[in-house]
Amino acid sequence: MGPFLKVAFTLFGIITASSIFAQAEQMVTVKGGTYIPLYGVDSTAVTVDEFTMDVYPVTNKEYLEFVQEYPEWKKSKVKRLFADGNYLVNWESDESFGTQLAEDAAVTNISWFAAKKYCECQGKRLPTVDEWEYAAMADKNSPDARKKESYNQLILDWYEAPKTFNNSIGSTFKNYWGIYDLHGLVWEWTMDFNSVLISGESRKDVDKDSNLFCGSAAVGASDLMNYAAFMRYAFRGSLKANYAIRNLGFRCVQTKGPNNNNLTY
């Protein structure tokens, strides 16, 4: 009995440890640093403190587990304030994403509130625009590839490719930090997506609405040549928090300690 129990406990221990390890393994560290974002304050460099980021976007399978645990986020239960009518619109039912969507594809048709809640329930949070942009300017070999033509071309090629949202996670390149799919599958929610101060109607022939926004002239583009990034900022600027869009998913980040400077909104 004794040895048997021991073996059982050891096995149990190994299984638990490995599953915890698997969880932690899904995040990698992004070392802090400074960068000049496309949209910043008079082209000043922004300092980003070290953080860890999910290696992959959150998948349909993972999100299904979440709604099972938190039924108020099921397709039919969610409040319209928190997600519009397109929330999980392609899911077959409350408890199934159906056969059209791959279980290891990024979950999309997710509102900002839902994404935010998911991360909170994992003890994580959504990345800030700066954290996301900072991590996403890396290519395979360098932390800042924005000047490389190949890097920009790759992103623009993706912007043109249809229906990438249903591709499996990990099917694009692994970047310098060890993160997959920042470019190539889906667009991703950020915590402060609404800090972008270009008007909701971005198709106007001006990129700032000085009547609607106070001080918008101070927040202009630093590098208009960076067309890909410009698309992202314009997209964020057009979002509302309860929008659920087919090519928009999310991933989470974590920072050590409450005093992380990245969160000064």
Next chain:
Amino acid sequence: MKKILNAGLLCLLVINLIGCNTNNSTKTTAEKYQCPMHCEGDKTYDQSGKCGVCKMDLQLLAMNTKEEGEISELSIYNLPSKWTNQNNEEIQLKALKGDVLVMVMIYTSCQTACPRLVADMRGIEEQIPADKKEKVTLVFVSIDPETDTPQRLKEFAKENQMDSEKWVFLRGSEADTREFSAVLAVNYKKISPMDFSHSNIISVFDQEGELAYQQEGLGVNNKETVSKIIELVN
């Protein structure tokens, strides 16, 4: 006896089928039914039955079963966030339920747009008829909770002669403020330790906390905003 019953049922069924083609949704009952295929758009029925177009069974709409006192789906009172007012009292947004709310997000150290937004709010308040004033609450929410302490908000209220029950000044955590701005579709960003860029939007909420109207821009004609408020109060 059985025949009569059957005939009665048949009659009811026929009435139902006829009813299918007329709009039954004017009656307000707790339960609503809708065709699962949305053959007739968002049309709802008060009774279960079959769709007049595709003959499928009508589905019970869960979201329309709103009980007295319950908060509606689109209401900001669903937000669990806690706030502090200018009198240093902790309140939830729910505490404001029942009044028509006029809301704007500002920060008190702002030198450019905010004084004009404050003036706009005052202008709106002045146009509400005296007998309706007590049914309207005007709310300022700070986007700079770090600087805008309750004391600071109190001073700001006094400076602007808004130190009465009608005017509420709120501050919350940075995360709750960001969430609230997301609901209001107000964008903002800290551009220096002292300054923020932000959208100039004044929002009107009905007694249930649902967004009813938004006025965008500075010093714009607020006639529509005012008429919307008066319409809601009535």
